[in-house]
Amino acid sequence: MLTDMDYYTPGQMAERFDLTLDTLRYYEKAGLLRQVERAPSGHRRYRADDAELLHLIRCLRDTDMPIARLREFAELVRAGDHTIPERVEVLQSHQRRLDEHIAELRVRQAAIQHKIEYYLGVLAENGHRAPEDDSPIGHTHPTDHTSRSVEEAL
Amino acid sequence: MLTDMDYYTPGQMAERFDLTLDTLRYYEKAGLLRQVERAPSGHRRYRADDAELLHLIRCLRDTDMPIARLREFAELVRAGDHTIPERVEVLQSHQRRLDEHIAELRVRQAAIQHKIEYYLGVLAENGHRAPEDDSPIGHTHPTDHTSRSVEEAL
DNA sequence: ACTTGACCTGGAGCGCACTCCAGGTCCCAT
DNA sequence: ATGGGACCTGGAGTGCGCTCCAGGTCAAGT
Known part of the structure; x- marks a missing residue:
């Protein structure tokens, strides 16, 4: 049985995982999060397991997993143990x-x-x-730095 | 004094650094490479120091330096020693x-x-x-995986 | 003379991952 | 009752880094 305290607001989720409300909604639309429950007001409320999944998603995104692959993974999660x-x-x-x-x-x-x-x-x-050649008109010896090391080329 | 052998064709540059002709031209337009010399035909010809710079650019791009910063760097290179x-x-x-x-x-x-x-x-x-619960109709015990470890949440 | 291949130009288009916005609802405190 | 804050929607827009394309030139081979 879940009380109000067992839910997180969008703002809390956003702050905790350092992303915007827009991104949170975007992830939901993209299928990374399930269609989230709503309070009577229409506001989303996230459960602990949403947070858990989002944490993993964050890690995977931060390591450049593309959204499409994350969606596939999220589908596996939804499909069951x-x-x-x-x-x-x-x-x-x-x-x-x-x-x-x-x-x-x-x-x-x-x-x-x-x-x-x-x-x-x-x-x-x-x-x-x-010391240094900084004649005001510049544009001198343009190939100087090539004379140093040939293997620099590759 | 430079002979024909001291130049690289666009194709050679592209192959060597594993990028496309389009990308090579894009880099030039973006100011990562100087306005490159042309053969009488109009085809570009790259010198050893273009290759050298492109090598560094490749390293920096591969490590996610944005194009804009690369352009700044390339401007420093052009500005002289x-x-x-x-x-x-x-x-x-x-x-x-x-x-x-x-x-x-x-x-x-x-x-x-x-x-x-x-x-x-x-x-x-x-x-x-x-062994495994794979009853054809599925949708059982949806909170099973939460029961395991609470600290999973963060 | 003709074809092929490498390259040229300017400009449009694309994929990704957000990000922004207008206009609206709901709830709470003054 | 009014205002503010948190949130809602659908859809358009953004920034980045390429990538593609149509239509052309040039040089070499057959």
Whole structure:
């Protein structure tokens, strides 16, 4: 038996999961949340299990699961407990893609770091050799930075 | 002095960095690449330093730097070597945001993992107690999965 | 002379995930 | 009874990053 205290208002849900009322409604329309119960006033009231699902949805969205896949997942949830094995597979496959994604981010990050260090090298060199060329009219030696390292190209 | 061999065709650039000719032109229009030289035919020809910059752009895009910030960075590059300190700051600040982003992904991933393990727990329990309820008409005990763990809610 | 393939242009269109808005209802406190 | 605040609806609009297209040029091969 549920009392008033067992429900959350749209505002509470929005605040708790840091999203807007619009987004909340959008998720409902998109099928991520079931058609939510209403108070006599017509206002939505969310239950604990809506919050639980929304929490997971938030995690999955934050890790870039597209809305369409989230809708499929939400349908599994609505279909009942016998879909738990399928849900596990969906989540595990998501985790694997996430691992790959993070790995790729790290690779890119390393490449950027390499560039930063190249720049720092240029600065160190200029620092104790030539002060700085800032002639007002500029536009000098346009190929200077290529002379440094050839492998920079790939 | 540059010979024909020192240039890359649009097709070569596209293949090398795994993007389309359209994207390459889009990047140019958006100011990520300078107005590129043309062969007498009108076809673009890219130099080694275009490739070098595009490589960095690719890394930055792959780590979600927006086009607008990339354009700013590209403007620094065009402005000459005296902007290197600024470029370093841009890149370092990007690295920091990237660190934070990866950290957040890991947090979300852990939360998802927690859910997976919760599901696996349910399966293990059902596995050696009740085989499965798949009565054709379904729609039974809709609150069963809430009974398990209250802290699941946040 | 003809075809093929690589590339060109300007501009329209697309997919995604929201985000905004006008106009309305309901409830509560002054 | 009036005002304010929280929420409602349907539908249009937004921003981003491409992506596609029609119609054209150019150079090389057959």
